[in-house]
Amino acid sequence: MPAAPTSHTPPGTRTARAATVGVGVLVLVPALGLAAFALDPPPDPFGGPAPSLLDLLAAPGMGSLVLGTLALGLGVALGAVLVGGLLAYAAERLDFPGRRWLSVLTVLPLALPSYIIASTTSRALSRGGPIGDLLGLQRFGGVLAAVVVLTVATAPYVQLVVRAALSRAGGATEEAARTLGASPWRAFQHGTLPALRPALAYGGLVALLYATSDFGAVAVLDAPVLTWRLFEAVTHQDLARATLFALLLLAVVGPLYIGTRVVRGDSAGPGVANPRAAARRRPGWLLGGAVALAAVLQIGLGLIIPVASQLSWVLDGLHRGLAFAPLVEPVVHSTLAAAVAAVVTAALALGPAWGAGQQRGPWHTASEQVAYLPSAVPGVLVAFGLLLAGLALTRGLGHAEWYAPLLGSGVLLVTGWSLRFVAEAFGPLRASALQVDPRLWQAARVLGGQRGRYLSSVVAPALAPGAGAAALVAFVAVLKELPVTLVLGSATGLRPLPYRIWDRYSEALWHDAGLAGLVLVAVALGAVWSTLKEPSA
Amino acid sequence: MTPPTPLSVHALGHAFGQVGVLDQVSFEVGPGEVVALLGPSGVGKTTLLRAIAGLLTPGAGRVELAGVSVVNDGLEHVPTERRRVGLVFQDYALFPHLSVADNVAFGLQGPSTADRVASLLALTELSPFAGRRPQTLSGGQQQRVALARALATEPAVLLLDEPFANVDPALRLALGEGLRRIVVESGQAALLITHDRDEALGLADRVLVLAPGSKGGTIAQSGLPDAVYSHPVSATVAGLTGPATFLPGLRRDDEVETPLGTWAVDGRCIGGTRVVVRPETLQLIVGGPWTIGRVRSAPPGFLVQVHTAEGPIWVATSRRPTSKKVRLSPLDPVWMVD
Numbered sequence: 001m002p003a004a005p006t007s008h009t010p011p012g013t014r015t016a017r018a019a020t021v022g023v024g025v026l027v028l029v030p031a032l033g034l035a036a037f038a039l040d041p042p043p044d045p046f047g048g049p050a051p052s053l054l055d056l057l058a059a060p061g062m063g064s065l066v067l068g069t070l071a072l073g074l075g076v077a078l079g080a081v082l083v084g085g086l087l088a089y090a091a092e093r094l095d096f097p098g099r100r101w102l103s104v105l106t107v108l109p110l111a112l113p114s115y116i117i118a119s120t121t122s123r124a125l126s127r128g129g130p131i132g133d134l135l136g137l138q139r140f141g142g143v144l145a146a147v148v149v150l151t152v153a154t155a156p157y158v159q160l161v162v163r164a165a166l167s168r169a170g171g172a173t174e175e176a177a178r179t180l181g182a183s184p185w186r187a188f189q190h191g192t193l194p195a196l197r198p199a200l201a202y203g204g205l206v207a208l209l210y211a212t213s214d215f216g217a218v219a220v221l222d223a224p225v226l227t228w229r230l231f232e233a234v235t236h237q238d239l240a241r242a243t244l245f246a247l248l249l250l251a252v253v254g255p256l257y258i259g260t261r262v263v264r265g266d267s268a269g270p271g272v273a274n275p276r277a278a279a280r281r282r283p284g285w286l287l288g289g290a291v292a293l294a295a296v297l298q299i300g301l302g303l304i305i306p307v308a309s310q311l312s313w314v315l316d317g318l319h320r321g322l323a324f325a326p327l328v329e330p331v332v333h334s335t336l337a338a339a340v341a342a343v344v345t346a347a348l349a350l351g352p353a354w355g356a357g358q359q360r361g362p363w364h365t366a367s368e369q370v371a372y373l374p375s376a377v378p379g380v381l382v383a384f385g386l387l388l389a390g391l392a393l394t395r396g397l398g399h400a401e402w403y404a405p406l407l408g409s410g411v412l413l414v415t416g417w418s419l420r421f422v423a424e425a426f427g428p429l430r431a432s433a434l435q436v437d438p439r440l441w442q443a444a445r446v447l448g449g450q451r452g453r454y455l456s457s458v459v460a461p462a463l464a465p466g467a468g469a470a471a472l473v474a475f476v477a478v479l480k481e482l483p484v485t486l487v488l489g490s491a492t493g494l495r496p497l498p499y500r501i502w503d504r505y506s507e508a509l510w511h512d513a514g515l516a517g518l519v520l521v522a523v524a525l526g527a528v529w530s531t532l533k534e535p536s537a
Numbered sequence: 538m539t540p541p542t543p544l545s546v547h548a549l550g551h552a553f554g555q556v557g558v559l560d561q562v563s564f565e566v567g568p569g570e571v572v573a574l575l576g577p578s579g580v581g582k583t584t585l586l587r588a589i590a591g592l593l594t595p596g597a598g599r600v601e602l603a604g605v606s607v608v609n610d611g612l613e614h615v616p617t618e619r620r621r622v623g624l625v626f627q628d629y630a631l632f633p634h635l636s637v638a639d640n641v642a643f644g645l646q647g648p649s650t651a652d653r654v655a656s657l658l659a660l661t662e663l664s665p666f667a668g669r670r671p672q673t674l675s676g677g678q679q680q681r682v683a684l685a686r687a688l689a690t691e692p693a694v695l696l697l698d699e700p701f702a703n704v705d706p707a708l709r710l711a712l713g714e715g716l717r718r719i720v721v722e723s724g725q726a727a728l729l730i731t732h733d734r735d736e737a738l739g740l741a742d743r744v745l746v747l748a749p750g751s752k753g754g755t756i757a758q759s760g761l762p763d764a765v766y767s768h769p770v771s772a773t774v775a776g777l778t779g780p781a782t783f784l785p786g787l788r789r790d791d792e793v794e795t796p797l798g799t800w801a802v803d804g805r806c807i808g809g810t811r812v813v814v815r816p817e818t819l820q821l822i823v824g825g826p827w828t829i830g831r832v833r834s835a836p837p838g839f840l841v842q843v844h845t846a847e848g849p850i851w852v853a854t855s856r857r858p859t860s861k862k863v864r865l866s867p868l869d870p871v872w873m874v875d
Contacts, residue, residue, distance in 0.1 A: 172630035175592050178617040179624040180644030180690060187618075190643070194634040279592055 010441040011451040012354055012459065017363060019351020024370045026348075027419065030385025034246055036392040041240040056244045061224070068143050069225045069252050072150070073212045075143075077256075079151030080207035081200050083294045084158025090291040091159075092166040095280035102295055103163075107156045109302025111524035113480035113498060114153040115216025116517045119505055120309035121149060121301050122221055131305075146223035150211045152302040155294075157210075158203030165199035166192070171278020184281075192278075205257065206375070212253050213378030216482045216502065226252065227380055227483075234384065234487055243388065246381055257376055307521065310514035317511025325504070325512050327519060334496035334520070337410070338478040341417040345474035346467050348418050349425035353466070356426075357433025375423035383416045383487040413488040420484050421477045425470035432466025476527040480520060540568050541604030543726035544589065544694040549598030550753070551584055557753035558584045562598070564745050564756055566694055566726045571717065573729045573737035573762075575777060576747030581754035582730045585747070586696050589728070590624050591617035603693035623687030623695040623725075627702050629679045631671035637682050638667040644690040657685040660719055676705075677712050684716060688723055695720065695727040701736060709733075713740050734778050738762040748773045768805065772874050775813045782850050783811040786873060793873065796846050797827075801870040809873025816840060816853040818867055825864025832857060 041051075056062065090096075091103035109117070125140035126132045132140065174191030182190065215227040226249045233242035283291060317324065355367035374382055390412055440458055482498045489499065497520040504513035544566040551559045558581040566572045576582050587593040589600055591607065599609045602622065607615040631640050641654045658664045661681040671679055680700055687695055700716065701709045717740050720727050731737050737744050744765045748757035758770045769775035772783055786793040788809065793802050795812055821841065830842035830849060838855040843863060852865065 172626050172628060173632060175590075175617075176624065176626060176630040176686075177632075177643065178592070179590055179620070179622055180686065181618045181621075182644070183618060190632055190635070191630075194632070279587075 010358060010438055011455050013358065016351045016355040016358070016367070020355050020363070020367050020370050023348055023352055023422070024366070026415070027370060027373050029389045029415075030382050030419070032385075033387070033389025033392050034243065034381070034385045036396075037239060037243040037388045038247055041243060042391075042395075051241055051244060053244050053247065056241070056248065065224055065226050065229060066248070066252055068223060069212060069227070069249065070256075071143050072146055072218070072223065072225050073208045073253065073256050075147035076150040076154060076211035077204040077208040079147060080154040080158045081204045083151060083297060084155035084203055084207075085162050085196070085200055086290060086294045087155070087298065088159045088162035088166060090283070090295075092163055093171075093278055093280060094283045094287070094291070096283060096288065096291075105303065106295055106298040107159055108525060108528060109152055109298055110156040111476065111480070111528040112153070112302060112306050112521055113216065113482060113501075114150055114210075114214050115220055115482055115498075115502065115505070116306050116310070116521070117153055117302060118146070118149045118217035118220040119513070120306040121145075124305050124309055141221045141223070143223045143225070145221045146211075146218050146225070148297075148301070149217050149221065150207070150214060152298060153214075153217070154207035154210045155298060156302075157206045158200070161199045161203045161206075162196060165196050166278075169195035174278060208256055209253070209375060209378055212249065212256075213380045213483055215380065220505070227378065230380060230384065231483070231486065234387075239388070239391070242384065246384055249378060249381060253378060307518070310517045310521070313510040313514030314518065317514070320511075322511050324515055325500075325509075327500075327516060330495055330497045330500040330516060331519060333494050334479055334498075335523075337413075337494055337496055338475045341414050341421075341478040342471040342475035344414055345418040345421050345425045345478075346429065346470040349422050349429050349470055350463075350467070352422075353426050353429035353470075354433050354463075356430050358436065358438055371426035372423050374419040379420040379481075380483040380487065382419050383484040386412050386416050386419075387487060408491055408493070410489075410492040410494060413484070413492055413494070416484040416488045417478045417481060418474075420481065421474045424477055425474045428469035428473065429463070429466045432463045436462045472527055472530065476524050479524055479527070542566070542601070543568060543570075543603055544728065545599075545601040546585075546589065547599040547601075549585065549588060549595050549600065551581070551588060551593070551595040551597070552753065557751075559588075559595070560750050560752035560755045562747070562754070562756055564759060566728050568726055569721075569724050570743060571720055571727045571729065571741050572743045572745060573731060573741030574745045574747055575731060575734060575737040576754060577749070577777065578732055580747050580749050582732070582747055583698060585754070586624075586698055586728070586730050589694075590622050590696060591615065591620050621690065621693045623690060623692035625680070625683045625687050625695070625697045625700050627699045629671075629683040631679060631682055631686070633670065633672055636668050636670060637663055637674070640671060640682055641685045641689050643686060653689060657689055660688075660722065661685040677708060677715075680712060680716070681719075684719060688719075688725060693726070695725050697727060697729045699731055699733075700729070701731070701733065709736070710739075716740070738766055738778065744778075746774050746777055748777065768803070768872055769813065769874060772811065772813075775874060780816055780851065782814040782847075783874070784814055784847055786810065786812040786871075788873065791870075793871065797865050800867050803870040803872050806873050809875055811874055813872045813874055814850060816851045818869065818871070819850070819852045819865045820868055821852055821854060821858055821863045822866055823860040823863060825862055827863055827865065829858055829861050829863060 087103070087106050091099065122140045122145065123129050124131050125135075125137055127138050131137070169192055173195070174187045177187035177191040178184070212225075212227060215231045217223075218225050218228050219231075226245055230242055230245040230249060233239075233245055349371060352367040352371040355363055356371070359367070436459055441454060479496075480498060482502060485496060485498055486502070489496070497516050500516045501513050501520065504510075504516065542565050546565070547563050549559055549562040550557070562585060564572070574582055574585070584593065588595040588608070589602075591613065594608060594611060594613050596611055600607050602615075602620055605615065607613070607620050632643065635643065638654050638658065641657055642650050645653055654667075655664070658667055661684060663678065663681055663685060666674060666678060671682055674682065683700075697716075701712060713736060729737070729741060739762075741762060744758075744760065744762050745756055746758045746765060747754045748771075758765055758774045760768075765774065766778045769778060772781075775781040775783075784795045784797060786795045786809070788802065791802055791804065792799055793812055800812070821843070828844045830844050832842070833840040835853065838853055839857055841852050841854050841858055843850050843852055843865060845865070850865070
């Protein structure tokens with residue numbers, strides 16, 4: 001009997017397409033939930049009339065909320081691009097003592113949740129804090145303080161993306177500009193900056209979305225922004241008002257998002273294969289001073305103050321003989337939840353990543369869009385949209401008994417985390433998928449290889465490092481995540497470390513918050529350290 | 538008044554850490570002269586080029602551009618942007634966000650910029666592409682943009698870093714001739730860096746052979762292309778400049794005794810223990826002790842492998858051999874090296 005004809009399409013293509021469609025549908029769920037509540041708002045919990053968007057806009061203080069959100073988003077995006085871009089340039093193109101250490105230490109704030117940076121710096125830099133008293137500062141708070149803290153939290157993302165772009169760009173065009181008589185700045189402006197534009201815009205976008213999604217840091221620093229009001233409305237179960245805040249947040253972030261896409265533009269041209277590294281140069285006093293300032297900001301506010309402050313809170317608790325709440329449960333909850341979410345997130349990103357790495361044309365574009373779409377809106381909106389979708393399901397179908405198990409089982413929470421971080425997991429997986437040349441399948445077929453053997457002996461080993469890196473990235477991200485955890489986690493009974501820190505900080509139990517924070521930072525730092533050593537990450 | 542020498546390099550040396558890269562490199566490029574620097578990969582060609590351009594400060598030696606000292610024993614006097622060197626990079630390094638015309642105009646200032654760009658685009662036959670982005674052009678067109686951009690500032694010397702490395706072999710000859718035409722027409726002194734002997738011998742007025750030495754790459758021979766090829770000073774130079782087989786030889790006055798016969802020696806050859814055999818320097822004579830092996834087509838003729846007591850030797854012929862048994866005889870007096 002003749003053998004069945006083998007498909008010309010590489011194995012996994014159809015599965016990847018089906019997975020991409022599935023993730024695409026899942027991505028739409030929060031949007032559908034939000035739309036359902038916007039079109040048919042629920043009754044006011046106190047029996048009042050349902051609020052309208054116009055009422056909300058006319059409410060006192062709303063203007064300052066919108067302006068505060070805009071200022072926060074733009075300020076953090078600009079700050080992160082400046083600080084992260086400068087430090088990336090220093091790490092890749094400058095030559096000075098301690099460069100390697102500086103490039104690692106300035107990325108480590110990636111492991112610290114913004115609410116820990118915010119709570120420790122606000123105490124240290126305000127009156128009564130060691131630095132606040134030294135410098136005579138009154139209060140470290142408000143939108144400006146939130147911009148500083150969130151810049152420190154997001155600059156490492158920009159730094160990593162821009163470093164990779166600088167390394168890809170090589171040094172030839174900048175050197176060409178110099179041989180044509182251009183000053184170092186003009187050579188950088190024309191030789192390197194155009195190649196960095198997409199990375200800078202992408203980094204700025206990540207920072208912008210992080211800032212407009214965060215409500216831990218803005219709450220601690222008492223910064224009046226929409227996210228915080230949205231969370232307050234959710235905790236008061238005022239879903240109609242929360243929906244309006246969500247729509248308003250979307251309306252504020254939307255133009256900023258489009259603006260970043262316009263700045264990003266098309267890639268200025270194809271990269272150079274195996275580019276020669278640019279020669280490093282000694283910085284002048286102005287550039288050296290700027291790099292030193294950025295490094296002090298990152299390492300001081302993002303690493304030394306948080307770790308030292310939390311350590312001092314713990315030591316103070318010990319000195320005063322205060323009782324510490326056991327940490328076993330939060331650590332177990334955090335580790336298990338982050339591990340499950342990391343595996344689910346990596347699995348969710350696998351289909352689109354394989355599709356983006358192996359296909360060209362519309363499927364390639366669709367795979368990328370699907371993976372990046374959830375990161376195009378603030379994470380808190382993804383969580384809130386999922387919550388509303390669950391509620392809409394019970395409202396529409398009339399089966400309230402479905403909703404409680406859906407929330408209680410943690411399915412929505414894990415979905416929320418996975419959607420929130422699918423883009424982060426997508427990057428390393430796609431990089432691995434690109435390593436599998438589609439012609440390898442043709443070679444395997446010529447050699448008589450079967451689909452199963454090809455998948456197990458060629459595809460799986462190639463994807464394994466990327467999958468590991470993707471899971472690690474998602475693990476760290478989930479470990480310190482707060483907005484999704486607070487919105488979707490309350491009903492699960494899950495009490496992970498961020499929840500414990502937030503809870504103890506709200507109760508002013510510094511010693512407990514400090515101990516939980518130190519444990520979280522230690523675990524996350526270990527994971528970030530191994531992520532930095534993983535080339536495919 | 539005599540124009541200053543466009544490029545003079547004196548006793549240039551450089552090391553990366555403990556590893557020597559260049560050692561006592563000295564040479565000049567005269568006005569309007571096209572000089573090729575030929576050497577194997579890793580011998581320090583690109584390091585030398587970067588040192589001349591100011592992209593690297595050499596540890597020792599002096600570089601003068603148009604009579605002006607730009608670097609001397611590790612002390613840089615003139616930074617890259619004020620050296621007036623034109624550099625055509627291996628991957629061209631064009632600015633992807635600028636049009637062809639803007640790329641060419643990058644290093645220019647003043648009211649005559651537009652005229653200068655127009656004349657260079659005409660010289661490089663790129664006028665119809667003035668408004669296009671570099672990435673929309675073919676490899677050969679991109680190379681001409683890089684050349685026009687480098688020529689625009691009227692540099693003291695034009696440095697060409699393996700400009701044909703990314704070009705299809707079939708196009709190399711045409712592009713090489715085109716490049717030489719443009720350089721010669723512009724009266725520009727140029728230093729072509731290459732590891733390809735055909736490029737070096739075919740395009741340059743003079744060839745410098747950079748060969749590995751104990752402390753790094755050093756100039757082993759300098760001369761006209763034909764002289765370097767026909768009269769190499771060493772087996773290394775002979776191997777770098779073309780296909781060569783070396784036969785042991787016992788010199789007796791103007792003759793040399795080799796395992797293949799006694800042959801006349803070139804009178805200019807002093808000393809030497811080995812005879813340099815190039816494929817085109819021998820002829821096949823029907824009937825002899827050696828056997829014909831493989832015959833390779835090498836248009837317009839053939840390359841014939843002859844199995845001798847000294848191993849296989851390739852001989853160039855215009856016609857396919859008719860006999861299986863041959864002997865070998867040189868067409869001209871042979872050249873010897875140590």
